[in-house]
Amino acid sequence: TAGPLLLRLLDWVRLHVCDVDSMVREVLSSETPSKHKLFWNVVDVFVLQGRMDEARHLLSKEASANPTSMNMYKILDDLMKKMPVPSLGNTQTLTELELKWQHWHEECQRYLQDGTFASNPHMESICKILLGDEDAILEKKELMTTWYHFLVTRLLYSHPTVKPMELQFYAQSSMDLFLGGESSPEPLDMILMAAFEFEMHQVIKECSIVLSNWWFVAHLTDLLDHCKLLQSHNLYFGSNMREFLLLEYASGLFSHHSLWQLGVDYFDHCPEYGRVYLELHIERIPLSTEQKALKVLRICEQRQMHEQVRSVCKIMAMKALRNNRLGSALSWSIRAKDAAFATLISDRFLKDYCERGCFSDLDLIDNLGPSMLLSDRLTFLGKYREFHRLYGEKRFPEAARLLLTLMTAHIAPCSFWMTLLTDALPLLEQKEVIFSAEQTYELMRCLEDLTAGNPEKQKFQDDDVETTKVEMLRLALARNLARVIIKEGTVEGS
Amino acid sequence: QDNRVSIWSAGDLGNAALNGEYHGEPHLLCDIEHNGDVMDMQFLDQERIVVASSTGAVTIFRHHQNNQTLSANHQWEKAHYHVDQDTSCGGAACTGVVCNNPEIVTVGEDGRINLFRADQKDAVRTIDNADSSTLHAVTFLRTTEILTVNSIGQLKIWDLRQQRNEPSQIFSLAGDRVPLHCVDRHPNQQHIVATGGQDGMLSIWDIRQGAMPVSLLNAHEAEMWEVHFHPSDPDHLFTCSEDGSLWHWDTSTNVSEKPSFFHQGGRSTAYLSHSTINQSVVSAWLSNDPTKDRMEITNLIPNQTLSVNSLDVLGPCLVYGTDAEAIYVNRQLFA
Numbered sequence: 092t093a094g095p096l097l098l099r100l101l102d103w104v105r106l107h108v109c110d111v112d113s114m115v116r117e118v119l120s121s122e123t124p125s126k127h128k129l130f131w132n133v134v135d136v137f138v139l140q141g142r143m144d145e146a147r148h149l150l151s152k153e154a155s156a157n158p159t160s161m162n163m164y165k166i167l168d169d170l171m172k173k174m175p176v177p178s179l180g181n182t183q184t185l186t187e188l189e190l191k192w193q194h195w196h197e198e199c200q201r202y203l204q205d206g207t208f209a210s211n212p213h214m215e216s217i218c219k220i221l222l223g224d225e226d227a228i229l230e231k232k233e234l235m236t237t238w239y240h241f242l243v244t245r246l247l248y249s250h251p252t253v254k255p256m257e258l259q260f261y262a263q264s265s266m267d268l269f270l271g272g273e274s275s276p277e278p279l280d281m282i283l284m285a286a287f288e289f290e291m292h293q294v295i296k297e298c299s300i301v302l303s304n305w306w307f308v309a310h311l312t313d314l315l316d317h318c319k320l321l322q323s324h325n326l327y328f329g330s331n332m333r334e335f336l337l338l339e340y341a342s343g344l345f346s347h348h349s350l351w352q353l354g355v356d357y358f359d360h361c362p363e364y365g366r367v368y369l370e371l372h373i374e375r376i377p378l379s380t381e382q383k384a385l386k387v388l389r390i391c392e393q394r395q396m397h398e399q400v401r402s403v404c405k406i407m408a409m410k411a412l413r414n415n416r417l418g419s420a421l422s423w424s425i426r427a428k429d430a431a432f433a434t435l436i437s438d439r440f441l442k443d444y445c446e447r448g449c450f451s452d453l454d455l456i457d458n459l460g461p462s463m464l465l466s467d468r469l470t471f472l473g474k475y476r477e478f479h480r481l482y483g484e485k486r487f488p489e490a491a492r493l494l495l496t497l498m499t500a501h502i503a504p505c506s507f508w509m510t511l512l513t514d515a516l517p518l519l520e521q522k523e524v525i526f527s528a529e530q531t532y533e534l535m536r537c538l539e540d541l542t543a544g545n546p547e548k549q550k551f552q553d554d555d556v557e558t559t560k561v562e563m564l565r566l567a568l569a570r571n572l573a574r575v576i577i578k579e580g581t582v583e584g585s
Numbered sequence: 586q587d588n589r590v591s592i593w594s595a596g597d598l599g600n601a602a603l604n605g606e607y608h609g610e611p612h613l614l615c616d617i618e619h620n621g622d623v624m625d626m627q628f629l630d631q632e633r634i635v636v637a638s639s640t641g642a643v644t645i646f647r648h649h650q651n652n653q654t655l656s657a658n659h660q661w662e663k664a665h666y667h668v669d670q671d672t673s674c675g676g677a678a679c680t681g682v683v684c685n686n687p688e689i690v691t692v693g694e695d696g697r698i699n700l701f702r703a704d705q706k707d708a709v710r711t712i713d714n715a716d717s718s719t720l721h722a723v724t725f726l727r728t729t730e731i732l733t734v735n736s737i738g739q740l741k742i743w744d745l746r747q748q749r750n751e752p753s754q755i756f757s758l759a760g761d762r763v764p765l766h767c768v769d770r771h772p773n774q775q776h777i778v779a780t781g782g783q784d785g786m787l788s789i790w791d792i793r794q795g796a797m798p799v800s801l802l803n804a805h806e807a808e809m810w811e812v813h814f815h816p817s818d819p820d821h822l823f824t825c826s827e828d829g830s831l832w833h834w835d836t837s838t839n840v841s842e843k844p845s846f847f848h849q850g851g852r853s854t855a856y857l858s859h860s861t862i863n864q865s866v867v868s869a870w871l872s873n874d875p876t877k878d879r880m881e882i883t884n885l886i887p888n889q890t891l892s893v894n895s896l897d898v899l900g901p902c903l904v905y906g907t908d909a910e911a912i913y914v915n916r917q918l919f920a
Contacts, residue, residue, distance in 0.1 A: 348586050352891060352908055380622060380639045380678045381694055381719055381736075385783070386892065386908075389807050389827055414667040414677070416696060418718025422736040422764055426783075452717035454755065455737060462762050 096258075097177050097251055100243045101141045108240050111136045118149075125153040131213045136234050138217055139244045143171050160214075166207055167214055170199055170221060177251060185252055192251060196222065223249035229268065238269035239283055255289070262287040291321060295332070309340035334361045338368055345372040355390055369394070374402055381407065381419075388426065401427045408432050412439065418455040421462070421469075430466040437468035441475075445510065450476060471502045478514070491518050491525045498537050508541050509557075512564055519567040524575050531572045538564055588623060590636055591616035592648055592655065595904075595914045611914055617646060617655040622678075625722075629684045629703060633658060641665035641676025643691050645703060661701060661708065665693030681722040683731070690731055692720035698733065700745060712750045715743070721766045726775060726792075734765035734780055740790065756796050758788065767812045772819050777870050781809030785826055787834075789870050799871050804882075805830060807892075815898050820869060823903070825896045829889030831905055835881040836869035885915070 111133075118124050118133045127133075130153070137146035147168050154164035175191040199222050202208070208215035219227035228235075228244055235241050242265035246253050253261065262284055266276060276284075278301040285293035298308045315321040316333040337357050344354035354372065358365040373391060378384040384407050391399040404427030411419035417436055424432040443451050450456055456476045463473040474497060481490035494515055497503045503511055515534060518525050526534065542561055593611045621640035629635050634646045643665075647658040665677045677695035684690075687703040696716040700709045718736040726732045729746045730753075738761070741752035764783040771777035778790040780798075785805030788798040805826035815821040820837035869880070886893070891908035898904075903915040 349908075349910075380624070381680075382624070382678075385808055386827065414695070416667075416694075416717060416719070418696070418716060418735070418737050419694070422718050422762070425762060452714075454739070454741075454752070455717045458737070458739060458755065458757055458762075460757065460762055461760060 095177055095179055096253060096255055097243075097246060098179065100246065104240050104243045105140050105142070108140075108236055110236050111234060123152075123156070124149065125156045132234060134213070135217070135220075135231050138171075138220055139228070139231060139235055139240070141176070141244075141247050143174065147171055160211060163208055163211055163214055166202060167217065170195075170202070170218070173198075174221070175251070189252060220244075221248060225268065232269070235269075238266040238280065241265050241269045259284075259288040291315060292332075295336075299336075305336060305340035305343060309336040312336045334363055334365075337361050338364060342368065342372065345376070348377075351376055352386070352390075359394075366394070370396055370399055374399055378403065378406060378410075401429060403427075404429060405432065408436075412436065417452050421455065425462050425465060428465070433466035434468040437466065437472040440472055441468075441507065450479070467502065468504065471497065471504065471507075474502060475511075482518075487518060487521065487523075487525045491515075491530065494518070495526075495530055495533055499533060505541075508537060509560070512538060512541070513560060516564065516567055519571045524571065524578050526571055526575065528572065528575045528579055531568055531575060535565075535568050535572075538568065588619045588621065589616045590619045590623060590626070590634070590646055590655065592653075593912070595902075595916070611912065615648070615653045615655050617657070619644075624678055624680050625682045627682055627684050629689065630686050633703070635682050635684055635689050637679035637682040637691060637693075639676075639678040641679055641693060641695070643679055643682065643689070643699070643701070645689075659703070659706075661699070664691055664699050664701075664708070665695045665697055667695055680720060681733075683723050683725055685725055685728060690723050690725070692723045692733055694719045696720055696735075698723070698731075698743065710745065712743070715750065715752075716741070718764075721764065722768050724768050724770055726770055726778075732768050732770065732778060734768045736764035738762035738765055738782070740765065740768065740778070740780055742792065754792070756790060756792065756798075758782075758801075759797060766808055766810055769812045769814050771814055771870070772816050774819075779812050779814065779822060779870075781812045781824055781826075783808050785809050785828065787812065787822075787824055791871055802834075804832060810892070810894050811896055813896060813898055817900065821898075822870075823896055823898050825893035825905055827892040829886065829891055829893060829907070831885045831893050831896060833881075833883045833885055835883070 114129055115133050115136065118127045118129050121127050124130055124133075130149070134146055134149050134153075137143070137149065150164060150168060154161055154168075173195055175188055175195055177188060199218060203215070203218050203222065208218050216227055216230070220231075223245065225245065228241065228248070232241075235244065239262075242262055245265055246261060250257075250261070266280060266284065270276065278297065282294055282297045282301065285297055295308055295312055298311070299305075302308065312321065312333045313336075316331075321332065338361055341354040341357035341361075344350045344357070351372075355369060358369040358372075361368070373387060373396070376383070376387055378387065384403060388400060388403055391397075391403065404423045408420045408423035408427075408429070411417070411423060412435075417440060420436050421433065423429075424436060440450070440452070440456065453476075456472060457480075459469065459473045463470050474493065478490055478493045478497070481487075481493060494511060498508060498511055512534070515526075538561070592614045594614050595611045619636065619638065621638035621642065623636055624639055625637040627635055629645065632648050632650070634648065636644050636646060638644065641664055642660055642662045644660040645658040646655050648655055663676065665679045666675055667677045677693050677697075679691050679693040681692045682689065688709075689701040689703060691699045691701070692715075696714055696718060698712040698715045698720070700711070702709050716733070716735045716739075720733050720735050723731055723733050726742060729744065731743050731745065733741050733743065733752075735741070738758050740756040742754040744753045747753070763786070765780045765788075766783060767781040769779050771779075776791055776793045778792055780788045780790065781804075782788065785803070785807055787802040787804045787809065789800045789802070790798045804824060805828050807827035809824050809826050812822065812824045815823070818837070820835065822834040822836075823831065824834070825831040885903070893905050893907050896903065896905035898918070901916060901918045903918045904912065906912045
C-alpha cells in the first residue's frame with residue numbers, strides 16, 4: 092500500500108534530531124529572521140525534514156524583504172506546495188502517487204535546468220534537494236548530523252513510496268555515503284541497521300552487548316513478546332529469551348538498596364524461574380533495620396514462601412538475642428511460629444534467672460499471653476514466673492499446687508527440677524503446713540526420681556553443695572510429712 | 586546510599602481559592618545529607634526539625650528561611666545503641682521521635698527511652714532497657730507522660746516525673762501479641778488512644794478503664810505504619826499501611842447535623858445545642874458498637890501499589906509518602 096512508512100520515518104527523524112532546535116528557535120524569534128545569518132540553515136533544516144509548510148512560511152519572509160527574487164520565490168513555493176507525499180488516509184493508490192510524483196519530479200528538473208534559480212545559490216540548492224540529488228543533500232551534513240536522517244531525506248526525495256522490506260538496502264548505502272570512509276559505524280549504528288533489516292534477535296543481541304544495563308533490552312523483549320513478534324525459541328538452559336532477560340534485569344535491581352522492591356514484581360512475572368530467583372535473592376537483602384525486615388517478610392508471606400519467612404525471622408531473632416533483646420527475639424519467633432527458637436529464648440531467660448536469682452524483662456514474661464503456648468519451655472517459663480508471683484503475694488497453697496504441677500505434668504525440663512525442689516524449701520519451712528500428705532509424697536517421689544535416676548549424675552552429686560541440698564530437702568520433706576499426717580489425722584474442733 | 590532530609594514548597598496556597606484546582610507541583614526548597622535511613626521526624630518549632638536515624642542518631646536540623654538552607658544544629662550521635670555492639674556502627678535504629686518544645690523524647694530498637702532538651706548536650710533522662718522488645722513509636726499523653734508501643738503488642742504509659750524505670754501502666758491486646766507500630770492520642774480527649782498493629786488492625790483504647798481496647802477494627806491487610814487523629818477535627822482519623830492504602834475514618838455524624846466549622850484553619854468549637862454537646866463529648870470513637878455508628882471509611886488512594894510509609898494531616902491538607910519514591914499532597918481533604 093502507499094503506506095505511511097515514510098511519514099512515520101519523518102516523525103521519527105523530527106523527534107530525534109534535535110541538535111538544530113535551538114538554532115531554529117533563535118532564528119524564528121529574531122526581529123527580522125530573513126536577515127539572520129543562520130536563516131538559510133533553518134530553511135534547509137525544514138526542507139530536509141520534509142516540513143514544507145514551515146519552510147514556505149520562512150521563505151515568504153525572505154520574499155517580502157527581497158522583491159527582486161519574487162518570481163523565483165513564487166516558483167519554488169509552488170513546487171514545494173505541490174510536492175506529492177503519501178497520505179494517511181488511502182485516498183490514492185500507489186500507482187497514482189507514483190505517477191504524480193514522476194510529473195512533479197520532472198517539473199522540478201525543468202526549472203533547474205532552465206537556470207531559474209541560478210542567481211540564488213540557496214534556492215538552487217533547495218531545488219536540487221527536492222530532486223533528490225545526493226550530493227546536494229550530503230552538502231548539508233552538519234544539519235542532518237546522522238546517517239539515518241540522511242536516509243530518510245533521501246527516501247523522501249527519491250523513493251517516497253518505499254516499503255518496509257526495502258529499507259535495508261537504502262540503509263546500508265546511506266550509512267556508507269554519509270560516513271564516507273571517514274569514520275566507522277558506532278554500536279548504535281549497528282543496532283539501527285539490524286532494526287532496518289527487521290532482525291529482532293540481532294537488535295536484542297547488539298543492545299545486550301553495548302548497553303550498560305539490562306533495562307532497555309528486557310523491556311523491549313517483553314513488549315515484543317507480548318505482541319507475539321518474537322519467535323521465542325527456548326534457550327538451552329530452559330527458559331525463553333524474554334524470561335531470561337527479565338530475570339537478569341530484576342537480579343540487577345536486587346543489588347540496589349531500595350529498588351529491590353521493584354525486582355519482586357519482575358520475578359512475579361517470570362513464570363518458570365521467577366519464584367526460585369526470588370527465593371534466592373530475597374534471603375540476601377541486608378536487613379539493616381527491623382522495618383526493612385518486615386517489608387521483606389510481608390513479601391514472602393504474600394507468596395507463601397514459608398522457608399524464607401522462617402529464615403528471615405531466625406536471622407532477626409539471632410541478632411536480637413545477641414543484642415540481649417529477648418523480647419524482640421521472642422516477637423520474631425512468634426511471627427515465624429518457630430517453636431524451637433522460642434525454646435532457645437526461654438532457656439536463655441531461665442539461665443539468666445539461675446545466674447542472677449531474679450528474672451529480667453518481667454514486662455515480657457508477665458505478659459506472654461497465648462503466645463506462651465508456642466513452645467513447652469516457654470509455657471514453663473510463664474508458669475514458673477507465675478509461681479514466683481503467687482509466692483510474692485503470699486498465696487502459698489496456690490503456689491504450692493502450681494509448683495507440683497510443673498513437675499508432675501512434666502512441664503518443667505528435668506534440668507530444672509532441682510531448682511524447683513529448692514524453691515519448695517521455703518514453703519516446707521513455713522509455720523503453717525502447706526503441702527498436703529499426698530503432695531509431700533509426690534515431692535518425695537520427684538526427689539527420688541531425680542537422685543536415683545542417673546548413676547552418672549550420682550558422681551556429680553558427690554559435690555558438697557548438691558549433697559547438702561538433697562539432704563536438706565529430704566529432712567524438710569520428712570518433717571513436713573510428719574506434721575501433715577498429724578494435722579490431717581486430727582479431728583477439727585472439740 | 587544517598588539519604589537526604591528535604592524541605593518542599595507545596596505551591597502557593599493563595600491560588601487554591603480560585604477554583605480549588607491544583608496549582609503547580611511541589612518544588613524543592615533545600616535539602617541536606619542524612620546519615621542512615623530517616624525513621625521518623627517532627628518539627629520542634631517553626632525552624633527546627635528533629636530527625637531519627639537508623640544509625641541510632643538523633644539530629645536537630647535548622648531551616649534557615651532567609652536563604653533557604655538546612656544545617657545540622659545539634660546531634661546526639663549515640664542516642665540508641667546495642668550494648669553488645671553487634672551492628673556495623675554499633676547503633677540501634679531510633680524508631681520514633683516526638684517533640685514538645687523544648688523537650689524531645691526518642692525510642693528505638695534498643696528498647697531505650699531518651700528524654701532530651703533541645704538546648705542541652707546530654708540527655709536529661711535515659712531509661713535503659715525500658716522494654717525488652719523494640720519500641721516502635723512514642724507520643725505524648727500529657728506534658729509529663731508518654732505512651733509507647735512495642736513489638737510484643739504492649740501499650741505502655743510512662744510518667745517522666747517519677748524516677749523509677751517502670752511504666753506506670755501496661756495495656757495489651759488479648760490474644761496473640763501482635764506487634765504495635767504506631768500510636769496517637771485524641772487531641773481533645775486525652776483518654777482516647779489509637780494504635781495500629783502489624784496485622785493492620787486499628788485499636789481504640791480508653792486508658793481510663795480496662796487493660797483492653799474498646800474497639801478493634803479490621804483495617805489494612807498489612808502493617809499499619811502510622812495513625813493520626815486530625816488535630817482540629819478529631820472525628821477524623823487517618824491510617825496508612827504497607828499494603829499501599831491510606832484510609833480516612835470518619836465518625837462525624839451525618840452531613841445535615843454536622844456543624845459547619847470547616848473553614849480553612851478553623852477550630853472545631855461550634856456545637857449546635859446542649860444535647861449535642863453531650864453527644865460530642867462521649868466521642869464516637871468509644872461507641873461500643875462501631876457498626877451501629879455511621880462510620881465512613883474511605884481509601885484515599887485510587888491506584889495503590891507500594892507501601893505508604895508515612896502521612897501527616899493539618900487543616901485541609903494531607904501529605905503522604907510511598908515506597909514508590911513519591912510524595913502526594915492533597916490540599917482539598919474535605920472538599
